[in-house]
Amino acid sequence: MKKLILIFISTVLPLVSTFAVHTGRVYVDANKNGVYDKGEKLLKNVMVSDGLNVVVTAVDGTFELPGHAKERFVFITTPSGYKTDNAHYRAISDKNKSYDFGLDVLTGKIDADGSHNFVHIADTEIHNSVDMERWANNIRDYVADEKTAFIMHTGDICYENGLKAHIGLMNTSNMNCPVFYSIGNHDLVKGKYGEELFESIYGPVYFSFEAGNVHYVVTPMAGGDYKPGYTKEDVYRWLKNDLAHVNKNTPVIVFNHDLLSYDDKFIFGINDTEYVDLNEHNLKAWLYGHWHINFVRRQGNVLAISTANLDKGGIDHSTSAYRIVSVDKKGDVKTQLRYTYINNSIQIASIGNERASINANGKVPVSVNTYSAVSPARSVSYTCTIDDKKQAGDVALTQNTDWNWSGELQLPSSAKNRRVFVEAKVIFNNGEIAKTSESFIYQPDGKHSVKTNQDWLTLLNNSSRMGISADTLSLPLNLNWITNIKANLFFSSPIVYNNTVYVGSVDEKLSGEGGVYALDAVTGKLLWKYNTRNSVKNSIACGNGTIYAQDAEGYLYAIDAESGKLSWEKKLGINGLPALVDGLTVDNGTVFAGTGKGFAAYNAENGNEIWKNNGWGQGEGTTSTPTLGSDVVVSGSQWRGLYGNDAKTGKLLWQHTSYGLSSRGASPAIHGGLFYIISGESLFIMDVKTGAIVSRKELKVSVDVTSTPLVTDKLIVFGSVDNGLIALDRETLEQKWNVPTLPALIYTAPYTRFPVTTIETSPVLAGSTIFFGASDGILYGVNVNTGKVEWKHATGAPVFSTVAISGNTLFVTDFGGNVYGFSSVDKF
Known part of the structure; x- marks a missing residue:
């Protein structure tokens, strides 16, 4: 009997916990002195954790945790309507006998029904940066004026x-709003374990909090630059315990530095039997960064949301922006981007150079592009005067996009041949006001006609990307029409076919704005729209009466040019991330689309695959468009390489993964057996068939832009990140002239910050004039011989699309959603 008792003791005792029990209370710190005082409200049912175990506070606000082997913190799930200025966590220490949490009431941030907004930022990477207060103040000012429940940073500080500096830049106290951080791969740094420094500044790497009716969960990056002390099992066991206290009908939103799943299932676990199916926990959204891209897609019932960098251009040239996320009482999510650094910008886009267009109804279009980083525009209006006499006062305009507002101006017949002044005024939500004015000579009988000639079927007019128009335009150009399609327009340049202009639009919030639009080339009237599943971020093309486009999710569409009806579609074999930003091209009945191992040639008529690339993999977010010459298709992938595939068989003929050619946004221009391409800080001239580098010109300026070189008989001309438009002598490669531009309105070139003067577009030659748009929102006409600016038109929104020219008309778009038709004045 004694022997049996001894055996029992020896088997049971090791199961008894030897860890210290952690106790404390959660209360409302009414006098904000940091300690509990008698009479202060005690909070029940607040979740408290030690990193493994999760309990809830009793009626008297107290809790008791058993502790565990890897414990480092006691932390709470901050309940909705409260904030913790002195942190939601306490480091576990032998010196601490109790872990009390005093909360402040968070007022005016969440609606009565639980609806609320929050700010999402990612990948600020401030380790080697200066002047960070500029964008931080953008968020601080936004939060001060707009209802914001909290700010979430999803890693890569x-x-x-960076880790040491960022907490002083943004914290709950100086932002006057709860601020939470998750850990990214570059936040795992040298120490006893990868997250040691992060924890010492920001606290636990996984935790939860609540706002409105939503339970928010913050999870850590699985790995990074240094091995973390936590494991996937640690996170799983805590997550399981955390969600065990959450009603399965409660909406759940998860933050992580990266995306958990590329499909409809969001399962987090360690094996086939131990896992949490987040879909069964009413998962509404998964927000992340890591890829430096703006990309939203629906994966089953879950909205997967990637936000790029708010302080710099994204890897795939995504706009510098932070994201506003709106959550309704059911936990359903809507989002919008807010672009940084822009201070109360306003421009009348429809009037310039003392000219204005006239619509078919005889009215003058008034189109205003306006934006502020810190506050949405509340209203935009215009006032019209002639000879100091008001013709119209404070006429309200209608909002089309986040940038553009428009309406029409009716002038009396007596205004003919007289100067008309139009003043536009914007009132932002924060009460600030901005104004601008333009004037023009009203000539109602001077309506000009658009006369298209040769079709412009692809980026830069042909699959070799030569960018030289067969038609000549005489300056100055007259704005014949302007149409807003009610969606943002990015790198998708206009194409022209059969008197119709086609453009592709982006949808960075997944609200149905992505698609292909057809407009009458003569009037600008919208003829049809075909909705794509996601953004069309780059070039579209036309062949045999069909418009081809690919969206960010990797779907290829063939759309009848006349009717706008789908002829066929194909899901390309690309990875779930990064988003597809490459352009496509059509040549001799073949569509070249996709990227990496999903780059392929398709029969343009029926979509049947002709060949598929097996020679190179997908990059980090590529913005180039396939270019063809000498039976070779030249393409590439960001941060990987530049490649030449046999256009007929798909066989990889050559590749470059070094020499500064692995990271570039531009497409090449092919002339004869050579192609010209800019990359990094160099211009390359290369052999199309072999890929051999014939010549390399180091420029000493960054050309990581999407600008394809224009090659004439005497010059090589291209855009740059911060040195405007550059022209080199074709023989000597020495600079001939340079056209500076103004600072960008939005920053897109990778890792570029305020202020830079970026040109993402490719120059196009028509007669003796080179036309290009810039990120400063201006369309330029430059003399090809001298580099002198001879004409320009300010749009007030970045111009990311390369122009198209047909007959007597130039077509171009701006980011605000405007499509323009400019015609030569003396050709009517």
């Missing part, structure tokens, strides 16, 4: 310097 970056290395030791």
Whole structure:
């Protein structure tokens, strides 16, 4: 009997916990002195954790946790309507006998029904940066004026310097709003374990909090630059315990530095039997960064939301922006981007150079592009005067996009041949006001006609990307029409076919704005729209009466040019991330689309696959468009390489993964057996068939832009990140002239910050004039011989699309959603 008792003791005792029990209370710190005082409200049912175990506070606000082997913190799930200025966590220490959490009431941030907004930012990477207060103040000012429940940073603060500095830049106290951080791969740094420094500044790497009716969960990056002390099992066991206290009908939103799943299932676990199916926990959204891209897609019932960098251009040239996320009482999510650095910008886009167009109804279009980083526009109006006499006062315009508002101006017949002044005024939500004015000579009988000639079927007119128009335009150009399609327009340049202009639009919030639009080339009237599943971020093309486009999710569409009806579609074999940003091209009945191992040639008539690339993999977000010459298709992938595939068989003929050619946004221009391409800080001239580098010109300026070189008999001309438009002598490669531009309105070139003067577009030659748009919102006409600016038109929104020219008309778009038709004045 004694022997049996001894055996029993020896088997049971090791199961008894030897860890210290952690106790404390959660209360409302009414006098904000940091300690509990008698009479202060005690909070029940607040979740408290030690990183494994999760309990809830009793009626008297107290809790008791058993502790565990890897414990480092006691932390709470901050309940909705409260904030913790002195942190939602306490480091576990032998010196601490109790872990009390005093909360402040968070007022005016969440609606009565639980609806609320929050700010999402990612990948600020401030380890080697200066002047960070500029964008931080953008968020601070936005939060001060708009209802914001909290700010979430989803990682890559970056290395030791960044981790130490960022908390002073943004915290709950100085933002006057709860601020939470998750850990990214570059936040795992040298120490006893990868997250040691992060924890010492920002606390636990996984935790939860609540706002409105939503349970928010913050999870850590699985790995990174240094091995973390936590494991996937640690996170899983805590997550399981955390969600065990959450009603399965409660909406759940998860934050992580990266995306958990590329399909409809969001399962987090360690094996086939131990896992959490987040879909069964009413998962509404998964927000992440890591890829430096703006990309939203629906995966089953879950909205997967990637936000790029708010302080710099994204890897795939995504706009510098932070994201506003709106959550309704059911936990359903809508989002919108807010672009940084822009201070109360306003421009009348429809009037310039003392000219204005006239609509078919005889009215003058008034189109205004306006934006502020810190506050949405509340209203935009215009006032019209002639000879100091008001013709119209404070006429309200209608909002089309986040940038553009428009309406019409009716002038009396007595205004003919007289100067008309139009003043536009915007009132932002924060009460600030901005104004601008333009004037023109009213000539109602001077309506000009658009006369298209040769079709412009692809980016830069042909699959070799030569960018030289057969038609000549004489300056100055007259704005014949302007149409807003009610969606943002990015790198998708206009194409012209059969007197119709086609453009592709982006949808960075997944609200149904992505698609292909057809407009009458003569009047600008919208003829049809075909909705794509996601953004069309780059070039579209036309062949045999069909418009081809690919969206960010990797779907290829063939759309009848006349009717706008789908002829066929194909899901391309690309990875779930990064988003597809490459352009496509059509040549001799073949569509070249996709990227990486999903780059392929398709029969343009029926979509049947002709060949598929097996020679190179997908990059980090490529913005180039396939270019053809000498039976070779030249393409590439960001951060990987530049490649030449046999256009007929798909066989990889050559590749370059070094020499500065692995990271570039531009497409090449092919002339004869050579192609010209800019990359990094160099211009390359290369052999199409072999890929051999014939010549390399180091430029000493960054050309990581999407600008394809224009090659004439004497010059090589291209855009740059911060040195405007550059023209080199074709023989000597020495600079001939340079056209500076103004600072960009939005920053897109990778890792570029305020202020830079970026040109993402490709120059196009028509007669003796080179036309290009810039990120400063201006369309330029430059003399090809001298580089002198001879004409320009300010749009007030970045111009990311390369122009198209047909007959007597130039077509171009701006980011605000405007499509323009400019015609030569003396050709009517």
